[in-house]
Amino acid sequence: MKIKRTPLTWFEKLYIPTLISGFKVTVSHLFRKKVTMQYPEEKWTVPEGYRGAPYLVKDSKDRTKCVSCQLCEFVCPPKAIKITPPGPEVNAARGNIEKEPKEFEINMLRCIFCGYCQEVCPEEAIFLQKDYSLTGESREEMIYNKTKLLELGGVRDSDVKKWDKKAEDAAAQSGH
Amino acid sequence: MATETTKAESKPVETVTVKVDGVTVEVPKTTPDWQGNPVPTTILQACKQVGKEIPHYCYHPKLPVSGNCRMCLVEIGMPAMGRDRKPILNEDGTPKIQKGVLPYDPSLPRGAIACATPVAPNMEIHTHSDNTKMMREAVLESLLINHPLDCPICDQAGECKLQEYSMEHGQAKSQFAETKVAKPKQVDLGPRIMLDAERCVLCTRCIRFSRDIVNDDALGIVERGSYNSIATFPGSRFENNYTLNTVDICPVGALTSKDFRFQMRVWFMKEAKSICTSCSTGCNIVVGSRENKVYRYEPRDNDAVNACWMCDEGRLNYKWVNREDRLTDCIIRERDGNQRKVEWPTLIKELSERLAKAEPGSVAIIASARASNEELYLIKLLADHFQAITDCIPRQGESDNFLVQADKNPNSNGARVLGVAFSEMGIQIARIDEGIESGKIKTLLSFGENITRVGIDDAMIGKLDLLVVSDILGSHAADKADFVLPGAAHLEKRGSFVNGKGRVQKFQKAIEAPGNARADWEWLRELVIKITGKQPADNLPGLFNEMSASVSAFNGVQWKDLGDLGVDINI
Numbered sequence: 237m238k239i240k241r242t243p244l245t246w247f248e249k250l251y252i253p254t255l256i257s258g259f260k261v262t263v264s265h266l267f268r269k270k271v272t273m274q275y276p277e278e279k280w281t282v283p284e285g286y287r288g289a290p291y292l293v294k295d296s297k298d299r300t301k302c303v304s305c306q307l308c309e310f311v312c313p314p315k316a317i318k319i320t321p322p323g324p325e326v327n328a329a330r331g332n333i334e335k336e337p338k339e340f341e342i343n344m345l346r347c348i349f350c351g352y353c354q355e356v357c358p359e360e361a362i363f364l365q366k367d368y369s370l371t372g373e374s375r376e377e378m379i380y381n382k383t384k385l386l387e388l389g390g391v392r393d394s395d396v397k398k399w400d401k402k403a404e405d406a407a408a409q410s411g412h
Numbered sequence: 413m414a415t416e417t418t419k420a421e422s423k424p425v426e427t428v429t430v431k432v433d434g435v436t437v438e439v440p441k442t443t444p445d446w447q448g449n450p451v452p453t454t455i456l457q458a459c460k461q462v463g464k465e466i467p468h469y470c471y472h473p474k475l476p477v478s479g480n481c482r483m484c485l486v487e488i489g490m491p492a493m494g495r496d497r498k499p500i501l502n503e504d505g506t507p508k509i510q511k512g513v514l515p516y517d518p519s520l521p522r523g524a525i526a527c528a529t530p531v532a533p534n535m536e537i538h539t540h541s542d543n544t545k546m547m548r549e550a551v552l553e554s555l556l557i558n559h560p561l562d563c564p565i566c567d568q569a570g571e572c573k574l575q576e577y578s579m580e581h582g583q584a585k586s587q588f589a590e591t592k593v594a595k596p597k598q599v600d601l602g603p604r605i606m607l608d609a610e611r612c613v614l615c616t617r618c619i620r621f622s623r624d625i626v627n628d629d630a631l632g633i634v635e636r637g638s639y640n641s642i643a644t645f646p647g648s649r650f651e652n653n654y655t656l657n658t659v660d661i662c663p664v665g666a667l668t669s670k671d672f673r674f675q676m677r678v679w680f681m682k683e684a685k686s687i688c689t690s691c692s693t694g695c696n697i698v699v700g701s702r703e704n705k706v707y708r709y710e711p712r713d714n715d716a717v718n719a720c721w722m723c724d725e726g727r728l729n730y731k732w733v734n735r736e737d738r739l740t741d742c743i744i745r746e747r748d749g750n751q752r753k754v755e756w757p758t759l760i761k762e763l764s765e766r767l768a769k770a771e772p773g774s775v776a777i778i779a780s781a782r783a784s785n786e787e788l789y790l791i792k793l794l795a796d797h798f799q800a801i802t803d804c805i806p807r808q809g810e811s812d813n814f815l816v817q818a819d820k821n822p823n824s825n826g827a828r829v830l831g832v833a834f835s836e837m838g839i840q841i842a843r844i845d846e847g848i849e850s851g852k853i854k855t856l857l858s859f860g861e862n863i864t865r866v867g868i869d870d871a872m873i874g875k876l877d878l879l880v881v882s883d884i885l886g887s888h889a890a891d892k893a894d895f896v897l898p899g900a901a902h903l904e905k906r907g908s909f910v911n912g913k914g915r916v917q918k919f920q921k922a923i924e925a926p927g928n929a930r931a932d933w934e935w936l937r938e939l940v941i942k943i944t945g946k947q948p949a950d951n952l953p954g955l956f957n958e959m960s961a962s963v964s965a966f967n968g969v970q971w972k973d974l975g976d977l978g979v980d981i982n983i
Contacts, residue, residue, distance in 0.1 A: 310677070321677075322674050324675070334597070406594035412638075412639055
């Protein structure tokens with residue numbers, strides 16, 4: 237295909253006026269507000285609902301909310317999550333929340349921050365939080381274990397306190 | 413057996429004509445009940461025969477009918493009868509159908525439980541009518557009223573009838589605003605069973621199984637009304653050898669296996685059809701594994717062998733497969749104690765060179781009745797070449813009058829028909845011992861058995877020129893052997909067994925063998941080629957067919973004929 241080029245007008249051929257108009261743009265930018273952020277000294281505040289790294293959370297009673305149902309492990313598209321279930325030993329400290337993961341690993345190198353784990357979680361135990369810059373010196377370091385995930389995740393209570401309610405109901409009926 | 417079957421076939425089967433969802437079908441008048449006795453065909457059985465599934469909890473084909481869960485309610489219609497006991501006809505000549513309605517509200521249908529209502533001539537069964545759906549939804553809602561809905565921590569999730577039916581017939585939202593009944597959780601019923609009473613729908617399958625199948629009337633329902641729950645009788649425990657079957661038949665997550673509890677979610681598991689190796693019954697099983705780790709055995713239906721049951725002992729006998737002392741390296745050991753780890757081709761080459769020097773008649777082979785038929789066939793080819801004395805080591809134990817056999821080897825009959833062992837297994841062991849002592853036997857091949865168990869001690873091993881040990885787990889003999897060949901457990905290979913009653917059954921591979929361990933038939937075949945010059949088939953089905961063609965007892969049965977359920981042979 238042949239592209240038809242329009243020839244320059246005599247004004248354009250003068251060259252100097254267009255050069256001046258270019259400089260005008262450059263100079264005007266010198267007096268504007270600066271937009272460059274000094275990353276990593278300064279960091280972005282990410283908006284609400286941002287999908288950063290997924291971390292495990294605890295409830296206000298310092299209990300791991302995860303019950304090791306392994307739905308996130310099942311749904312995870314890049315297979316970044318690996319959960320070790322607790323096995324049959326009864327953990328009296330957990331009360332009526334009988335199950336909790338023995339180990340919970342997320343391989344942050346595999347994670348694609350899709351948020352499926354948070355969406356599928358029936359216990360509201362995993363949330364994509366605001367961390368977007370994860371670094372490490374080795375591959376092993378990028379596999380976050382349960383302790384690290386809980387530490388990073390912090391506390392997040394939900395409005396529905398189903399386990400507490402179940403425990404209360406059971407206590408109320410204990411003498412039936 | 414054969415004559416009986418032909419008799420039954422030659423007799424015309426009496427049938428009943430019924431209409432299922434508007435389609436006229438003929439169903440047999442009688443169908444076998446849980447004990448196999450002919451009883452009038454029920455609606456549920458009739459529908460099953462024509463491919464219509466009716467949801468149910470308490471009904472189980474191998475248990476007496478109880479009819480308590482009400483989930484199988486269906487709308488039925490019967491031909492109306494006149495005073496003259498003749499059907500009332502419509503204007504077009506078809507019989508008039510009368511549907512059952514509740515006496516106090518004739519607009520509501522009066523369903524019949526499909527599991528306990530026999531079919532009658534010209535009955536109309538509606539498995540998917542609006543009325544049937546309405547009844548089903550109501551029953552399911554009632555069963556779910558006090559259900560804890562703790563699927564995330566319930567082991568049954570994924571294979572739970574309550575889950576499945578609530579997806580099909582349930583509602584997304586509960587209408588129940590009151591407090592749910594709290595029942596005991598983590599109830600210790602016995603050494604292998606834990607009960608969560610809240611999840612129970614009181615179908616009594618476990619009670620009926622224990623009472624009628626195992627004759628151990630250990631379970632019952634205690635309390636009355638809202639708080640009724642399954643319990644053992646005071647002072648007794650649910651501890652017979654078949655308790656874990658109740659976990660399988662429990663339609664919900666109430667009865668849980670302590671062994672499998674909180675170990676793995678069922679949807680992650682890869683399933684492989686296999687055979688239990690704990691005794692000569694050869695119960696058909698499904699092996700559940702994930703990432704090369706076995707999590708559970710479950711019985712697989714086979715009416716000719718184990719129906720749908722298996723014993724707890726066999727079910728839990730799988731952990732040795734992941735044991736630390738598994739043999740995982742091919743080892744060649746010099747007499748001065750120096751040993752080197754080698755790869756399979758080197759081992760096969762050096763071993764066959766050493767074996768080639770063995771004089772005919774100076775070789776003894778102790779094989780295992782835990783090996784597959786194909787492996788024993790290859791061992792027999794080797795034995796024939798060396799004119800070797802062969803035998804297997806018997807394993808005797810307790811038997812019961814249900815599934816457990818005293819013979820704890822899964823393939824004793826296979827070893828017998830293939831000529832590796834004799835009717836009285838182990839009878840040649842003494843001769844082998846004697847031969848070693850007298851120096852007549854210079855080469856001992858041990859496949860899959862610990863020979864120290866039959867009195868072959870260090871002094872006797874010292875008298876041998878060559879000791880070859882292939883095994884799955886480490887043993888003293890393996891530490892002393894000149895050649896160590898790491899073998900694969902039955903879960904790690906394919907093959908077939910002949911059970912105590914002469915049924916050939918095949919098993920499939922569930923997991924990979926660890927390290928350098930390899931399916932025995934693969935390296936046995938290479939040894940046979942190197943030593944005898946024969947060329948056995950290079951694949952397992954081919955090997956089975958070859959064996960079947962050369963051993964008359966197998967009657968020419970082909971691998972593909974075995975199917976999932978196996979074939980009886982004359983032993």
